[in-house]
Amino acid sequence: MSETTHSQVSFSDELLKEVNRVIGQFPEGKQKSALIRVLHIAQAEFGWLSVPVMDYVARLLHIQPIEVYEVATFYSMYDTKPVGKVKLEVCRTGPCMIEGAEKIVKYIEDKLGIQDGETTADGIFTLKTVECLGACGYAPMLQAGEKYHEHLTEAKVDELIEAYRKNPVANYMGQETNLNSAKS
Ligand code: FES
Numbered sequence: 001m002s003e004t005t006h007s008q009v010s011f012s013d014e015l016l017k018e019v020n021r022v023i024g025q026f027p028e029g030k031q032k033s034a035l036i037r038v039l040h041i042a043q044a045e046f047g048w049l050s051v052p053v054m055d056y057v058a059r060l061l062h063i064q065p066i067e068v069y070e071v072a073t074f075y076s077m078y079d080t081k082p083v084g085k086v087k088l089e090v091c092r093t094g095p096c097m098i099e100g101a102e103k104i105v106k107y108i109e110d111k112l113g114i115q116d117g118e119t120t121a122d123g124i125f126t127l128k129t130v131e132c133l134g135a136c137g138y139a140p141m142l143q144a145g146e147k148y149h150e151h152l153t154e155a156k157v158d159e160l161i162e163a164y165r166k167n168p169v170a171n172y173m174g175q176e177t178n179l180n181s182a183k184s
Contacts, residue, residue, distance in 0.1 A: 006052040015045060019060060031061045035071055039078055048079040076130040083126040084119040085168040090142040093132035099139035104152050105129060111161065124168050125161070 011019060019038055026033045038057055039049065046053050049072045051065075058065040072078045076089070090096075090105050105116065108127055112120050119126040135141045138150030149160055 006055060009046070009050075009052045009056040011041075011045060015041065023061065032063050032067065035061060035063070035068065036075075039068070039072060043078060048082050050080075054080075076128065079126075082119070083128075084124050086124055086144055086164045087126045087128055088142050088144055089128045089130045089133070091131070091133050091135070091140065092129040093136075095136040096132075096139040096141060100152075101129075101140040104140050104142070104154075104157060107154050107157055108161075111157070124165060 010016075019034075019041055022037050022041070023031050023034045035057070038061065042053050042057050043049055054068040054072055055065050058068045061068075072080055079087075088108060090101060090108065092101055092105070105127070109115055112125050112127065114120055114125070114127055116127055116129050130143075133141065133143050133148070135148055135150055138148070140152045141148055141150040142152060143149075144160070144164065149156065
């Protein structure tokens, strides 16, 4: 996704209504509390959080841009650089590491020809290692869009990459997929 400029950044009327509804759930003067949720909305809308997008969010919440940058760069769920259509977020926390996450990451890196944090040349896949995703009992695991893929093996990785390659947008958006056999 290409870089957006400040003048290109704005939510649709419908989305703005939703954002204002979220902001309105917090008491006057506490609009900053809506930041996490508004950043999710912004990332879903613009694909990633560029500086113009983060500045726009700051204006909506009446806070300083630095306050938005701090949050956006702290949490791995936010992307502050362009990403592919499918983000493969592999958990790298203790239990997943014990169950072989490191090997899974290396396998994906070799298979896709990218390193952690990089995107394939065709713009389909981004590989990201992230902290615990709360599915420790199903380690090793990764998240792609709204989906969790658990008890990963190299064969499962092959299968899910193949399926996402065929239909990256539908799968990424969490719609019905043909990934049933790739699930745990
Ligand atoms: S350690 Fe991987 S999901 Fe918790």
